Amino acid sequence: MNAAKRETAGAEAHPVCIRLIDVGKSFAGVQVLRNISLDFRQGEIHALVGENGAGKSTVGKIAGGYYSRSSGDLEIFGERVGAWDAATALARGIAMMHQELQLVPELTVAENVFLGIEHRRAGFLKRDEDQRLAGIVALCGFDLDPSARAGSLSIADQQKIEIMRAMARDARVIVMDEPTSSLTADEAERLHATMLRLKSMGRTVVYVSHFLDHVLAICDRVTIMRDGRIVRTADARDETKASLVAGMLGRADAEVSYPEKTVPPARGVVPLLKVEGLTADTGVGGVDFEIHPGEIVGLIGLVGSGRTEIARAVFGADPAEGKVLIDGERYAERSPERSVALRIAMVPEDRRKQGLVLTQTVRPNMTLPHLSAFSLAGFLRLGAEGDAVRRLVEHLGVSPRHVDGDVVNYSGGNQQKVLLGKWIMRDPKIVILDEPSRGVDLGARRRIHEFVSELAGRGVGVLLISSEMEEVLGLAHRAYLVRRGRIVREVVPGEVGEDELLWTLFQDDDAPASERRAS
Missing domain, CATH: 3.40.50.300 (P-loop containing nucleotide triphosphate hydrolases)
Incomplete structure (x- = not known):
């Protein structure tokens, strides 16, 4: 036939x-x-x-x-x-x-x-x-x-x-x-x-x-x-x-590939971010980790493992006990407002409910946390604001390329790019990315991956959370395995396989050690 x-x-x-x-x-x-x-x-x-x-x-x-x-x-x-x-x-x-x-x-x-x-x-x-x-x-x-x-x-x-x-x-x-x-x-x-x-x-x-x-x-x-x-x-x-x-x-591109990893500075320097004994009522229990300048560090865990809760506790979105150090200095009384002032950015996993104002256009969505930088005597400098947004729209490849486009009508991938632009506009030194490529196609995903690598190349410390283990392994210099709100292991991508990592993540903490080994 x-x-x-x-x-x-x-x-x-x-x-x-x-x-x-x-x-x-x-x-x-x-x-x-x-x-x-x-x-x-x-x-x-x-x-x-x-x-x-x-x-x-x-x-x-x-x-x-x-x-x-x-x-x-x-x-x-x-x-x-x-x-x-x-x-x-x-x-x-x-x-x-x-x-x-x-x-x-x-x-x-x-x-x-x-x-x-x-x-x-x-x-x-x-x-x-x-x-x-x-x-x-x-x-x-x-x-x-x-x-x-x-x-x-x-x-x-x-x-x-x-x-x-x-x-x-x-x-x-x-x-x-x-x-x-x-x-x-x-x-x-x-x-x-x-x-x-x-x-x-x-x-x-x-x-x-x-x-x-x-x-x-x-x-x-x-x-x-x-x-x-x-x-x-x-x-x-x-x-x-x-x-x-x-x-x-429109061309025969290869499958998902990752940009070549930058080489972070030697680990002997003072960490950009150091977390000790972080504990929160959201399920975070005694977490320790660190990120150095120019380093991409991943959190790998199953859904519900506590990865997002760790990030929110560090950023100050949720109350938490424990010690957080920025450039060796104690960061107490954490809050999103203070984190922004300290040039710490967090891109949340839910862009529509936690990241964007869907009734607004691209311009105010990108500049909302940074209005003081575009204000003079209480008035917004629209020209400076528009120029800054336009540069990011071009750099990130947001489409349509209108600074006053209605965000609610943009595709998921382009909304995600707007959200990234919002948090990197003021040259952050620490960026927390929670599911940065969720609901994003191959082309947009590649641009986001390139941008993450660009951040590290500029000396920014990146904390990367993704449900896709391949994404963390492809981008991160180091990664921590998270289970039940705790870090159970540190790994270096390329030195361990995905099967070994999954075996670790699926272990039952409540089972006897002999049973865990047998499984």
Whole structure:
């Protein structure tokens, strides 16, 4: 059977659920989608891949009703539709799971999952969420306390709530925007199993992802996007990682590579940052480590190991006991304000809730912690501020390259670049990076990695936290293994393998030593 006949046969076997016809989308005069024509079929897992800013998330949000289209037509289950929003999409059987979490922090896990679709009797709510949640948990394989407050959970657990919320709507089509960006490898495998179960039930999954190995492993078709256009749509079995990267970037680039590590000064000098006996109620227990000028030091641990809590305690975002020394001088009464004044920067893991003001443009987002540097007699010097922001926008490759662009409409990778610019604007001497490339594609990730190396080359001390062990090993000069809020080992990348590190991280501190060795 030739390719055309296979395509026709596939279309007949799998009716079209959603069809975009010459769809365009613009934000504030900036065109992000250009005449997109694409269909998603019943009973398939269809991936959208591309660099950040390529338009893949925008396509997903148009399908899910969260964005209106600027031009073109939309067909839903064979019927052309006019006005289209999230409520209408959900009523028609299309649910969306966002990369940037859309939870109500004060509600419980169960309440968030069933928000808007609660059971009622005689006009009153029936409190049966826990029982209803049991079936969703069984399908997804996630283990969460139904009564836990969503805001108290880790980013990874909050992402599981988003997945279960989409599942609870019994949707025929589920758009998943970077659903594995905060999940461990095991959790990602469970999600993939769930997606395959949905496919076997005749459901459609639109899978927006930058994890190309995942795409090739579970998807039926893949659409490659670049600069708001479709490069091609093909069977996933006919693609390779190299061909996907070439399509995304417009060139045959290699896989993720890391810049050559700078050589930090000799360890005999006074450490730039020295931490002794750091303890906090957030689970940090007696942590000791140090960072020298020009050194990238990583924290490696499983989700929930306490890496972020250590960073927040050092920065002063959480109260903590213990000794912190900057250039050999005691840093007491720590707070974010004092840390900024001491040229210590922290890029948090959740850019939308902890890092950016989404109602503002690029300019105030980058300069917010540094307004005194651009003020004279109480007035903001707009020219100086604009020049400083413009230099960083160019240097970091933020796209669109407008100092007054609306951050809320930027892709995840470009929002991350804005967040980096915010914290390195005033020449910091210590930078704490918590998940700097979360939800970021290959091209943006390379630029971020290059920038981290640039910081070290300028003598900045970098504390790097990442759920991707390969990223820490590829960038860091040294790394500390973190388990249950404690540092259990110091390692030098290249001298130990990932399997040995994972074995250490998975050990049970409460088990007898003989059992730990046997495992």
